[in-house]
Amino acid sequence: RGAGTEGRGGRRPTAEEGQNAGPREREPGPRMGGRGWASMPLDLVFIIDSSRSVRPLEFTKVKTFVSRIIDTLDIGAADTRVALVNYASTVKIEFQLQTYSDKQSLKQAVARITPLSTGTMSGLAIQTAMDEAFTVQAGARGPTSSIPKVAIIVTDGRPQDQVNEVAARARASGIELYAVGVDRADMESLKMMASEPLEEHVFYVETYGVIEKLSSRFQETFCALDPCALGTHQCQHVCVSDGEGRHHCECSQGYTLNADKKTCTAIDKCALGTHGCEHICVNDRTGSYHCECLEGYILNEDRKTCSARDKCAVGAHGCQHICVNDRDGSHHCECYEGYTLNEDKKTCSVQNKCVLGTHGCQHVCVSDGAASYHCDCFPGYTLNEDKKTCSAIEEARRLISTEDACGCEATLAYQEKVSSYLQRLNTKHILSRRFSKLQVNEYGQVHR
Numbered sequence: 001r002g003a004g005t006e007g008r009g010g011r012r013p014t015a016e017e018g019q020n021a022g023p024r025e026r027e028p029g030p031r032m033g034g035r036g037w038a039s040m041p042l043d044l045v046f047i048i049d050s051s052r053s054v055r056p057l058e059f060t061k062v063k064t065f066v067s068r069i070i071d072t073l074d075i076g077a078a079d080t081r082v083a084l085v086n087y088a089s090t091v092k093i094e095f096q097l098q099t100y101s102d103k104q105s106l107k108q109a110v111a112r113i114t115p116l117s118t119g120t121m122s123g124l125a126i127q128t129a130m131d132e133a134f135t136v137q138a139g140a141r142g143p144t145s146s147i148p149k150v151a152i153i154v155t156d157g158r159p160q161d162q163v164n165e166v167a168a169r170a171r172a173s174g175i176e177l178y179a180v181g182v183d184r185a186d187m188e189s190l191k192m193m194a195s196e197p198l199e200e201h202v203f204y205v206e207t208y209g210v211i212e213k214l215s216s217r218f219q220e221t222f223c224a225l226d227p228c229a230l231g232t233h234q235c236q237h238v239c240v241s242d243g244e245g246r247h248h249c250e251c252s253q254g255y256t257l258n259a260d261k262k263t264c265t266a267i268d269k270c271a272l273g274t275h276g277c278e279h280i281c282v283n284d285r286t287g288s289y290h291c292e293c294l295e296g297y298i299l300n301e302d303r304k305t306c307s308a309r310d311k312c313a314v315g316a317h318g319c320q321h322i323c324v325n326d327r328d329g330s331h332h333c334e335c336y337e338g339y340t341l342n343e344d345k346k347t348c349s350v351q352n353k354c355v356l357g358t359h360g361c362q363h364v365c366v367s368d369g370a371a372s373y374h375c376d377c378f379p380g381y382t383l384n385e386d387k388k389t390c391s392a393i394e395e396a397r398r399l400i401s402t403e404d405a406c407g408c409e410a411t412l413a414y415q416e417k418v419s420s421y422l423q424r425l426n427t428k429h430i431l432s433r434r435f436s437k438l439q440v441n442e443y444g445q446v447h448r
Helices: 015-020 056-071 103-111 122-133 164-172 187-193 208-222 394-398 408-437
Strands: 037-039 043-049 081-087 091-095 149-155 175-182 202-205 223-225 238-243 246-250 255-257 264-266 280-283 289-292 297-299 306-308 322-325 331-334 339-341 348-350 364-367 373-376 381-383 390-392
Touching: 043 056, 043 122, 056 103, 056 149, 056 208, 081 103, 081 122, 091 103, 091 122, 122 149, 122 164, 122 175, 122 187, 149 187, 149 208, 164 175, 164 187, 175 187, 175 208, 187 202, 202 208, 208 223
Parallel strands: 043 081, 043 149, 149 175, 175 202
Antiparallel strands: 037 223, 081 091, 238 246, 255 264, 280 289, 297 306, 322 331, 339 348, 364 373, 381 390
């Protein structure tokens, strides 16, 4: 802690405020005030000047001042422990931190203290407190403890030894030093002894007659302010006061406390398995969740269960030809006659072009596979060069004779006649096509 003041909260009195402080009526013992505070645990050592400049009545005022501060604290082995170092030219430890664990015994021990009535060796007193009072053997909490180590030195004169270096070592060791000056006390010496900030650690009163008034100021100094009430807790969601200045953080419903014990993270309610969603649970950023349905289903009014929907009707099926709804709320695609469904289960390819009726064959369409075909003609017709249309063989029909068909000679004659006819017919057809390609101009000239 050194010269630091973090961890106790509250505004400490300045030197001027200590001078003008009025008495405050407070019931002795620990209390929770309207501002939300309670005494915090301390290892507290009083270092009291009892040199000859302090008259007996004035020394009694100092002891009353110490007793009133003890009244404001929670005393106990687990709470505040108090020791007292009496000094002048010599130093005497009146009692250690572990000697008394109740207020009554402490106050009685303070009342029995007598002045040493010699010089003012403030540096020696601080060194003794550091070496002998703030030790684990004497009752101080160890270095791993978070209990503050605090010393209050009261003097009315100028130190007769060097206090600057020894006070610096004490502060560096973790002792927080408060300096209270009375009457002829040297203000510069008080500042050399006290921790920073000086305005919170240096006090001055003109006479011992008003020193008791500072006890209420130290009550505020050593109280543990409730960070939940002050808003200094740094809890992301909820601050819960545990009393005696302690608190802990909690999170709103649907969140869990992180390892830093201050911030919160949304709980994965879907992972908990208590969501009640029939199909899909989706976590939201707010720590809550909502239900969704599988493809082909819609969420019901209860926002948890799902009903199958007609995807074919809403046009979201992606089928190229036909969409067919299935009973489980899904669907499948089918193709028109003459087509087959592709591997993507949505698009279709031609299976038999003849079936489609787009082949253009005049007579007969013959399928050659999934996507090819050729045209053919009825008996008595021949396929034209366009491979689609047919022409009748009229002369061949007239040559057919029942008599000729009865004999071999007639059959041979029939075959020759048909063959001759087909040859002439083919020649005529070729000449006709060639002639159609010739063009005659206006001068009677023929051009190809």
